[in-house]
Amino acid sequence: MTDPDRTAPRAKKRFGQHFLKDRHIVDRILDALEAEAGEAFLEIGPGPGTLTIPFHARGFPLTAIEYDREMVAYLRGLDFDPPLELIEADFMDVDLDAFFADRPQVKVFSNLPYNVSVPITARLLPYRQQIPLMVMMYQKEVAERIRAQPGTGEYGIISVLVRLFYRIDMHFNVAPGSFQPPPKVQSQVIRMHRLERPLLTVGDIGPLTCLLRTLFGRRRKMVTGVLKKHGGDLKNAGVDWMDRGSLLESFQNLGFDTKVRPENLTPEDYAAWLCRTKEYHERESRD
Numbered sequence: 004m005t006d007p008d009r010t011a012p013r014a015k016k017r018f019g020q021h022f023l024k025d026r027h028i029v030d031r032i033l034d035a036l037e038a039e040a041g042e043a044f045l046e047i048g049p050g051p052g053t054l055t056i057p058f059h060a061r062g063f064p065l066t067a068i069e070y071d072r073e074m075v076a077y078l079r080g081l082d083f084d085p086p087l088e089l090i091e092a093d094f095m096d097v098d099l100d101a102f103f104a105d106r107p108q109v110k111v112f113s114n115l116p117y118n119v120s121v122p123i124t125a126r127l128l129p130y131r132q133q134i135p136l137m138v139m140m141y142q143k144e145v146a147e148r149i150r151a152q153p154g155t156g157e158y159g160i161i162s163v164l165v166r167l168f169y170r171i172d173m174h175f176n177v178a179p180g181s182f183q184p185p186p187k188v189q190s191q192v193i194r195m196h197r198l199e200r201p202l203l204t205v206g207d208i209g210p211l212t213c214l215l216r217t218l219f220g221r222r223r224k225m226v227t228g229v230l231k232k233h234g235g236d237l238k239n240a241g242v243d244w245m246d247r248g249s250l251l252e253s254f255q256n257l258g259f260d261t262k263v264r265p266e267n268l269t270p271e272d273y274a275a276w277l278c279r280t281k282e283y284h285e286r287e288s289r290d
């Protein structure tokens with residue numbers, strides 16, 4: 004389907020463009036999607052179509068969102084049959100409520116622009132019910148943060164948020180030489196499979212993120228101390244039940260060590276804590 008007369012635009016630094024040139028890595032990413040008939044797919048940042056063209060050739064419905072107008076024009080000039088649905092936009096501005104309203108289940112893949120890889124990932128999480136699987140390439144350190152174990156220096160907000168809803172069941176490293184131009188950093192692809200039963204069953208990402216920001220902003224301090232001192236910040240969380248008193252009461256009630264630090268609580272601990280906090284608040288408001 005490619006038009007041999009057309010030359011892809013040159014990579015631009017400001018869009019984080021490092022194009023995959025290693026066909027073996029391209030195939031590994033596309034195979035990791037475990038695409039099946041009837042499924043729909045979203046690619047973020049197709050660039051010149053490195054992943055897009057071979058994936059489209061596999062015959063699955065694909066939507067791609069690309070910010071760089073020049074890349075969009077280039078892709079539009081290629082003869083995709085059936086046509087590729089291409090949205091020219093900054094992914095961070097796309098109306099995802101509208102996008103996912105029309106598409107009940109969409110597998111997502113991307114060789115992410117590294118400067119916005121975490122915000123893009125965080126922006127997808129509220130739509131997890133529509134996203135059964137993601138295969139994403141990150142700067143290696145970022146992928147390792149997402150995969151990090153509690154108690155380690157890498158473990159943080161994005162590790163908790165992703166793993167409340169997804170199981171990371173596959174990862175592999177990609178060397179700078181697999182890209183054109185080569186980035187200065189190592190890369191890593193991770194596959195995230197949605198959990199059949201999400202760990203978090205109350206509230207949503209917004210309030211939880213507010214709590215995690217308050218805590219991980221002082222990750223070496225004790226959770227109880229941080230809450231006593233900065234729990235007032237949670238007014239901005241947007242839910243009435245996540246108040247300092249309910250959080251402290253349920254924390255104690257769950258039997259967590261009062262000396263524990265934010266980085267020592269697992270995603271399961273955070274989920275249980277939030278659930279108990281909501282129950283506690285509701286009981287208090289009723290009585």
Ligand SMILES: C[S@@+](CC[C@H](N)C(=O)[O-])C[C@H]1O[C@@H](n2cnc3c(N)ncnc32)[C@H](O)[C@@H]1O
Binds near residue numbers: 055
């Ligand atoms: C690392 S390149 C990957 C290109 C191609 N998919 C590949 O694997 O070779 C990242 C792509 O994301 C695009 N991009 C950067 N920021 C974006 C944003 N905010 N929204 C959508 N696309 C973006 C870039 O223009 C670029 O095409």
